[in-house]
Amino acid sequence: xxxxPRELARGRRWxxxxxxxxxxxxxxxxxxxxxxxxSNQIPFLDVDHAPMGACSTLAYGLTGASGPWAASRGDxxxxxxxxxxxxxxxxxxxxxxxxxxxxxxxxxPFMASPASIASSATYFADANTHRVLTPxxxxxxxxxxxxxxxxxxxxxxxxxxxxxxxxxKQRFFLPATMIQxxxxxxxxxxxxxxxxxxxxxxxxxxxxxAYQGFVAGEAVLAVPTGSCDLLAGASLTAALNGMSRGFAFxxxxxxxxxxxxxxxxxxxxSAVVDSRISASYYYTSLFSSADSVVQAAFAGFADAQAxxxxxxxxxxxAGLNAYRQFLACHALHSYMANTVCLIDPAGNVYWRVTxxxxxxxxxx
Numbered sequence: 001x002x003x004x005p006r007e008l009a010r011g012r013r014w015x016x017x018x019x020x021x022x023x024x025x026x027x028x029x030x031x032x033x034x035x036x037x038x039s040n041q042i043p044f045l046d047v048d049h050a051p052m053g054a055c056s057t058l059a060y061g062l063t064g065a066s067g068p069w070a071a072s073r074g075d076x077x078x079x080x081x082x083x084x085x086x087x088x089x090x091x092x093x094x095x096x097x098x099x100x101x102x103x104x105x106x107x108x109p110f111m112a113s114p115a116s117i118a119s120s121a122t123y124f125a126d127a128n129t130h131r132v133l134t135p136x137x138x139x140x141x142x143x144x145x146x147x148x149x150x151x152x153x154x155x156x157x158x159x160x161x162x163x164x165x166x167x168x169k170q171r172f173f174l175p176a177t178m179i180q181x182x183x184x185x186x187x188x189x190x191x192x193x194x195x196x197x198x199x200x201x202x203x204x205x206x207x208x209x210a211y212q213g214f215v216a217g218e219a220v221l222a223v224p225t226g227s228c229d230l231l232a233g234a235s236l237t238a239a240l241n242g243m244s245r246g247f248a249f250x251x252x253x254x255x256x257x258x259x260x261x262x263x264x265x266x267x268x269x270s271a272v273v274d275s276r277i278s279a280s281y282y283y284t285s286l287f288s289s290a291d292s293v294v295q296a297a298f299a300g301f302a303d304a305q306a307x308x309x310x311x312x313x314x315x316x317x318a319g320l321n322a323y324r325q326f327l328a329c330h331a332l333h334s335y336m337a338n339t340v341c342l343i344d345p346a347g348n349v350y351w352r353v354t355x356x357x358x359x360x361x362x363x364x
Contacts, residue, residue, distance in 0.1 A: 047060070049177050053341030056081040056218065058079055096243070107124065121240075135329050136155055138153075151178075155307075182258065183258065183260075196249060202215045211224055212230060213294075223261060231248045279350060281341065281342060
């Protein structure tokens with residue numbers, strides 16, 4: 001079962017109202033007095049950004065109250081690894097995406113509060129935030145801030161595992177996604193861009209120093225060495241005085257210039273996943289370490305972008321209305337986050353699709 005859209009989820013089950021509403025809205029748009037919205041008109045909902053077969057995600061997008069049971073803005077965001085649980089659903093989650101100009105910080109509302117970023121922080125105006133969801137991309141544009149970014153989560157075609165080449169398997173099961181940020185500074189003063197997480201992590205380098213970043217449990221966030229500054233501890237708090245924990249990538253953007261930053265969000269777990277069959281993730285048979293995953297992610301980024309565009313074009317030409325396109329795109333993002341591919345010591349391969357937040361026993 002694909003994990004339900006998180007903005008409609010109540011605890012661990014769908015509320016009956018939303019089940020009926022979703023069914024009626026999909027079948028008969030005119031049945032409601034409410035105006036149905038397309039993807040670009042409802043930017044604030046959680047979306048998984050996940051590779052295939054790794055049961056791991058970087059989820060973000062929900063701004064807060066998803067009904068009277070929700071806690072606060074930004075709580076349901078962050079990294080989820082080897083789990084069907086919603087990242088940050090018990091509080092303490094968040095994803096930092098912010099631009100600072102002249103001592104004033106503006107951010108997307110994916111943190112607990114503006115004060116948890118900096119004393120001068122505010123959120124970008126909702127009306128200035130635009131989002132387009134395609135099968136394998138999540139595209140954001142922030143008006144009046146010069147910020148655009150796309151999160152790429154390619155889904156590849158592989159009809160037969162046994163007939164696939166090593167390169168095809170590595171491409172299909174690469175446990176990584178990619179984010180490309182671009183900041184256009186139209187001001188006459190410098191700007192600072194920040195991307196990070198309020199999560200414990202260790203700074204390190206990868207691939208003999210070609211890349212640098214942070215390891216947070218089974219997750220790795222990495223950039224080409226020298227492409228930006230890495231902040232943690234005192235340096236992070238000095239830049240953003242509300243962040244007493246976590247890490248961030250910092251990109252300086254001179255006045256009147258444009259700068260881009262590409263980040264790999266990778267996952268690697270060498271330990272056994274399912275002790276009942278002594279099985280590990282299948283990707284460990286294709287990649288020897290997190291270093292090799294990061295290297296492959298950057299090497300294949302251009303191909304990943306082309307694949308994502310191919311699927312976006314296919315969806316646009318599928319003859320579906322905007323509502324069904326959005327539902328299909330959201331479903332694929334969630335599906336990928338819930339896929340698990342394992343291999344046991346005898347070489348037997350297992351494909352499983354977990355049950356999202358109902359997944360209570362799989363990892364015992």
